Amino acid sequence: RLAGSAAGWGFQFQSPGFVVAVCWLLFLMGLNLLGVFEVSAGRLGQVQTGSGRGGDMMTGLLAVIVATPCTAPFMGVAIAGALGGSPVMGVLVFLSMGLGLAFPYILVAGVPGVASRMPKPGAWMGILKQVLAFPLFATCVWLLWVAAIQRGVTFVALTAGGVVLLGFAGWIYGVGQRRSMLEGGRGTVAFCRVVAALCVVICGAALAQGLRAAPAPVVAGAVEAGVEPFSEARLAELRAQGKPVFIDMTASWCITCMVNERVALDVPSVQEAFRSRGIVFLKGDWTNRNAAIAEFLKAHGRDGVPFYMYYAPHQDGVVLPQILTPGIVISTIGK
Template identity: 60%
Template sequence: MLRKLSFLVLSLPVFLFALGNAPASAAESQPVISSHDNATLVTDRDAVAAGDTLHVGLRLQLKPGWHTYWLNAGDAGEPPTLKVTASGAMTGQSETINFPTPVRISEGGLMSYAYTGDVLLPQALKLEGQAGGVTLKAHAEWLVCAATCVPEQGDFTLDLPAGKVAANSSAEGPLFVHAAQASPVPSPFAASLAPDGLLSLSGKGLSPASIDRAWFMPSETGIIDQVAAQKLGVSEGGLTLKLNWIDAAHKPTVLSGIVVLQDKAGQQTALWIKTSQMAAAQSAPAGPAPAEAALWRMLVFAFLGGLILNLMPCVFPVLAMKAFSLARLGGSHRHEQIRSALAYTTGVMGSFAALGVAMIVLRSVGSAAGWGFQFQSPIFVIGVAWLLVMMALNLLGVFEVTLGRIGQDVTPRHGVWGDMLTGLLAVIVATPCTAPFMGAAIAAALGGPAWAGLALFLAMGFGLASPYVAIATIPFLARHMPKPGAWMAVLKQALAFPLLGTAVWLFWVACVQRGAMILPVGLGGAVGLGLVAWLFGTTQRQAMIKGATPAVVFGRVVAVVVLVLAGISLARIDNGVAANAPVDAKAETGVVAYSPERLAALRDEGKPVFIDMTAAWCITCMVNERVALQSAPVQKAFEAQGMTYMKGDWTNRDESISAFLRAHGRDGVPLYVYYAPHKEGVVLPQILTVSGVLDAIK
């Protein structure tokens, strides 16, 4: 009772200060004000003397509904930073925040450790030098979140004169007293951690009579499942909490953080613990460590995802080309078949490796790059469309790919480089699709060590290439490939049309991204490339008959000029076309555009919500919509349940959609989540069926 009374007495000036809206004293800087909070730099005294340890802090007065974060932000968020430098007669520098105990905020399947209301993040600043006044300069960065998250920052200046005053003597002193009382204290109990995640405290004072609830908040994220229930066990002199390791995460030998003990009256005590070195499990069965087992499981998922990717609609045009390659090799020797398979596999796996490295690097610098991110660039989309047009013209016989020069060998070549190029193209056109098992594998690749991520991307690449490898290397399959013949010329020309159809789809995607004004650039460039292909093919045939004549040279020069002009127009797309608004698609009946605020409001109202995260360049998404979501039974079920059908369009980059994908362990579309009234979301498979959707929403 005495402790509570003293706390109220010490806190009274703080509340009077807030209620009275008094002007800032000499121990509080000018505020940085936003619509979410007021931020100031405060000190625990109005004057300083030589040798003082000055307590300074970032004070955040958060508006209702907003919060900022602890040392470990949890599953989402970033911890605040504060760097304070003293100059003048005395100097000093500090950037270590003594974080008070946070509260837990669980929402949408995520756990955050945060602060709300009026919070002080204090530091201790040791002053050195001769007696005299000091000037404090501070830079702080913090993240505030409600339905959305807003990064904020501020620079603060505070002048303190020379003088000998007691600690906590300023008007802001009670803030520091309150922060100290709200901070965890070193645990008097011995702490240990078992390999299975059982956290144990032992010592006098622990008993079922004194402890009603307890929970642990780790100082580092990415170690335990922070949302999972922590089963509590209490006995005389002992306490245990069962923690759940995150799959594919490194299992620590030492764990630190805050254990909060709550008695039956609701009184809480926060203890800072650091476990002793983890003992080896004496009775653990032989086998790989959990992290290694999880990595092997993810590698299997990655391989299966790449294998199933061969069945996705976006890969069909390239698979058609591989079918032609297989037919061409039907009468070849085994060593040529194997060489072709290895070249194609090298192209696929090399492309996956490059794509994986790009995504890992972009993630490391804070970008929200996910699977298929390159298709969010209209330059890339138009470039791939032009490449497909050129390959279609090649299949139609307009020109041939050769390795010779004018007047020399111009015989068409379909060797190692052609197979590698086909592998590269397969990966490029496959990225708009996401196959089953790929979502978990990609999330693990981008969330773990870089070497493990690269291994997972290589496994996906090998899965995509494996059917061709099997056909070319297994003698039984190789012997039963069809023999080459005149029919191949017809097949070759027929396969050009799937490529042209894919190019048409990509031009439509670019139109969705940048508006109708991009079509003259895209289609005009395609016509120009057709001219290049025709000139190149014509000069090829003339060179075979007459050699390097002036007409041949002139035709090649014109082709090069047109290619350069096409490249320049492609590079200027963002500068010349980006200003045009995208095509405003007519609002779909019964579809609500995704926003975090709208989703939170609907869930608060207890309404069922079906989330469809999609993109115009995602063929799997469009197939799912046409086959399942737009079917009469599903639409009738949505209407009967009063379902809100919410769609997030990731065709262009959208940070709120990227955050939603990451929160559900995905790094690409499609993603389908069903929220029943007042319940957490249920993630549906990436390939939808009518019966699957109906079963999920029941």
């Protein structure tokens, strides 16, 4: 932010390169959980730092990076204060949030009574480990959808091709690992590792090339019937005409936004309430970087989505909660 770049909660997902990189990383993690190859975050940290602490840090870092689009509704006020205040205040707020994220582990590790009530280790852990791979693969599908909205189907094809290549890399790396454990063949192991590394390099080069190419026409911002794209000029025009306006600031990478749309906005009762009152629905899509939307959010003390506001005719705007229900929406516009 001090360097002049806009900062917001979850805004890293506005970068197609970041979306694809996380998709590939989660896919490799899923293969790891299934036993295709064996690399733990702790072992990676030991290689880098000589202890397990580096791996612990990397695990926490990954959790925070991937989870940020979903956490904003629960910490909107704290996040706005952290990003809008002084650097010292921001560090203190994020430190407190980090302690909250680590609290379950601290509780189990620090209170013997809690640890004694945890399930005993056994074969079920291996099965659970494999089961957990499938939520990661589901997340990869979601990220593919986000990439399609950001850059078009050609970019998705590049991402999917990278998934296949990385799958091959993980498999051949695992072959080398098993050969090393069973037979100790150094030549075969080295060959497998070189091939796996080459696949990763090819994926990185292809991604860089894809990001340099002009983006194809995308469906993001293509709003549905009865919905207009948000702009400050259109908002001012509608308010000057005395028309009621409902504003929905959303993003395709925001899971909470998608859930709110399905359960609270795109439902017959709410849609009928909008039509009967002549409410104009303005939708701001923050999937890609948009300076106008960022400024609007900042002006209302927010640094992320979802954000909902209702303007009754000739009245100030009313901010709705970040987790919606049909009743909340109908009650707000009814007033």
